[in-house]
Amino acid sequence: MTKRLLLFDIDGTLIDSGGAGIQSLKDVLQRQFGVTDDLRGVEIAGQTDTGIVRQILQKQNIAVNEKTTAAFLDLYVEFLARELPLRKGRLLPGVKELLSRLQARPRNVLALLTGNLRRGAELKLAHYGIWDFFEFGAFADDHHDRNKLGPFAQRRAREKHAIDFAAAAIDVIGDTPHDIACGKAIGARTIAVTTGNFSRAQLAAHQPDRIVDDFSKLDAVMADLGW
Secondary structure, eight states: OOOEEEEEOOBTTTEEOTTHHHHHHHHHHHHHHOOOOOOTTOOOTTOOHHHHHHHHHHHTTOOOSHHHHHHHHHHHHHHHHHHGGGSOOEEOTTHHHHHHHHHTSTTEEEEEEOSSOHHHHHHHHHHTTOGGGOSOEEOTTTOSSGGGSHHHHHHHHHHHHSOOOOGGGEEEEESSHHHHHHHHHTTOEEEEETTSSSOHHHHHTTOOSEEESOSSSHHHHHHHHTO
16 A cells, blocks of 8 residues: 655644734733834745744844854744634644545644644644644655745654655645745645635645645545546
């Protein structure tokens, strides 16, 4: 049986946190630097947490180095844990059933390929009850550049399953052009889902291998993708 590695993005693909992450970033900026900022001009969707923090610090003319970035991220995770229960977030359509059905098929290996810190990913997905579906992941802790994360996921898959997953046996699933790009960077099949901030037309311009509206019509989606 040939196994397939399915690498999922989080925000906009699996969950909508109700803005918990963005609010936490704003709160850190206020607490740590006394700055109120709506984060306009900071690209967030599809970026890594480390990359986002670098943008924020640069925008405020604050030194960008390991110390300032790490301090910002530590406080961000603390605020995120507080903010998640206060928000009206949700699992996106069909996600819980999708993960349950995929996990039940031994050929599927479920993992994460996300711009979240590992600590932030666990907080978010545990809050919505789906953290335990994923065996491992590649996170913002690994690299600030989203396109560099794929090889980390591949290495962890190899370590866990003693399989060198060929590019043709890997799917990268996400809701932004950055997800498509990071999938293409490792030669994976790219699956774009329109549950985030990008329309079908916007995603199509980046030439993913497949586009799905959401996972609510699960039988049709799984049949189309061969899952």
